Amino acid sequence: MSLQTSTQPTSPVQQALREALIAGVVSFGLFFFFIGLKTDQNIRNELVLVTRWGLLTTVVVLTMIVRFLYVAYAVPFLARQKIADAVTGLLPDSTGTKFFRVPFFIGSLALAAVLIVFGSAIVAWTGPNIGAYVTLIRAFAIIYAVAAVMFYGRAFIGRNFASIGIVSLILYPILVVVILALLAWSNGSANITSAAFQGSLKWVDNFGIQILIYVMLAWGLNIVVGLAGLLDLGYVAFYAVGAYSYALLGTHFGLSFWILLPMAGILAAFWGVMLGFPVLRLRGDYLAIVTLAFGEIIRLVLINWREVTNGSAGISGVPKVSFFGWFTFNVSDPNYISKVFDIPQSGAYYKIFLYYLILALALLTAFVTIRLRRMPVGRAWEALREDEIACRSLGINTTSTKLTAFAIGAMFGGFAGSFFAARQGFVSPESFVFLESAIILAIVVLGGMGSLVGIAIAALVMVGGTEALREMEFLKSFFGQDFTPELYRMLLFGMAMVVVMLWKPRGFASSREPTAFLRERKAVSGSFTKEGHG
């Protein structure tokens, strides 16, 4: 402190102004070529330079404003709030109680209700441009209300996180349909049920299923990367094996999904072992390079082995999943669901069914992971991650331990792959590029290696966040009409990664759950003795 007395003390605002200016200069330099200039083709196919000074100015000014606000207000505020709530890990109580107040909560509920009921009327009156803001405000009101409920019930949520999560995942499609039915009713729509089911497609399919697929893939990869510590950059290969197994065997032999699901898993596990053998001696970055190559090999084989895989054109007409043969989701079938139950036709039934299917598969992955961690093989994986030499000198066969990790991780990738094929009805090598592996790995790392809950949250944020970008139509009024928010999903992904790694360098859930506890030692060790391992 005494050292600083010689210099003139600056107020946060002064400093913020200076830093905002610097940020402006830096962002101008950074974005001048990326955003300010754009090459395009004109009508005569000539390359022309298009300038986008308006967009560049917007970005630079926004950067400056954010920097100013951050330095002038957020930094002092955060410094005051340094003491975090140690018990819940959420906002400090004082901040939380200031931010979440009962009148605000009631207000947000009322606002959300008004905008839900009269939303369409307001949009019709104001036009789509301002209407987008209405949707945004409604979304914020709902998010605030939900966050307030979570804040007040944080102790309860902290205690029962997993069960609350599972119950809300199970209720999710039902809630979506009910809310959409209410909306349709408020809009005075003629056919409430069909409108509700049709509207639920987006929420159940784009958000629910999409996120759950990544949750499952990340949980599967977590076995290899998080538990066994084998950095696998080619995980998408097993996803591809599963998808093509179902697509090929389903289209050529007409086998049912329920037979092919385990088969796809077994085939993927087989490929996992195939990959595992040559890389047994490798670790860390060397292993990463070889697995990366393996992922690419599988993709290139899929592209080039035209006789079997139909090359880049892919395989279409992959059969849908039936409800264990009781009823199907093909309109032409005699036992189509709406004929069996005498309800109106809709594609949403299939999506809702698929949602529950992937939810079940993901929960199976989680269940198996939790069980395995408490068994000798799971403990051996974790020990292998920690120290391979120590493992070997304790009599653990590191070869078979690594191979089981690869095989079981790959098996879940295969399950997810065959589900993916059934959901899309179409597979092509384009779905299995390296970027997919990178995203899955990023989710595992961001979530905190080895932590199932952390990984699920990371998948929700990453995949859900990029999907939510599609909904952010209001951004067009900021950045101009030709702005397509979803093109920036990778930017969001990258930013989220940087932010998480700065604040939580070991991922969302960085603490490892021990698998053995003193108070239940008898029970735990009793269950251990039954499992062989070698």
Next chain:
Amino acid sequence: MAGKALLDIKGVETYYGNIRALNGVDVSVDEGEIVALIGANGAGKSTLMMTIFGTPRARSGSIVFNGTDITQMPTHEIARLRIAQSPEGRRIFPRMTVMENLQMGASLDNLKYYDEDVEKVFHLFPRLKERIGQRGGTLSGGEQQMLSIGRALMARPKLLLLDEPSLGLAPLIVKQIFDAIRELNRTQGLTVFLVEQNAFGALKLATRGYVMVNGNVTMSGSGAELLANPEIRAAYLEGGRH
């Protein structure tokens, strides 16, 4: 020399690439003995320890344990013959709890004797019981060493290999650990093969000792003999004794 040779190392040569680290080493450990191997840095003591476990493999010579030739055996199968090791640098599992570390030690029998053995380890090192739920990496150096030995004992070994158990520890802790080794040997008849730089402590503890210089065993004899030997006193004890 009571009993038969439990571990018999004959003419073992080990190479790192083209560099010879062990130059035809002969060492034998009899049942019920504590044998200490002393020597300076880089003499090849730890290399011999690791060669017994097959990493790196001996290029020539033979290593026989309890009548089985283990020279070419995979490491994990050597461990299954009930040779346990507390390796150099302890190598406990840092993110796993003390309890999980001990469970890993007991994986040979699938935790069949876990409850029984863990009590023995806690009796030997009561400090570990206090730290049972703590992660291995957060333990102090002495506690980590206790955990490393405890983990090795969980495998119910016939032969315990200890690589520099006193490394980087306070004298009081070193004494505790040496006392524990002596107690194990006396009460359970456990055979111990010990590599040490702390020649004084090791030779006082040991029934017999070997001295290693530049990959060769240059001297051997009972612990007391070696302690009395003027050459050894000059090379390892005086000046080197803290």
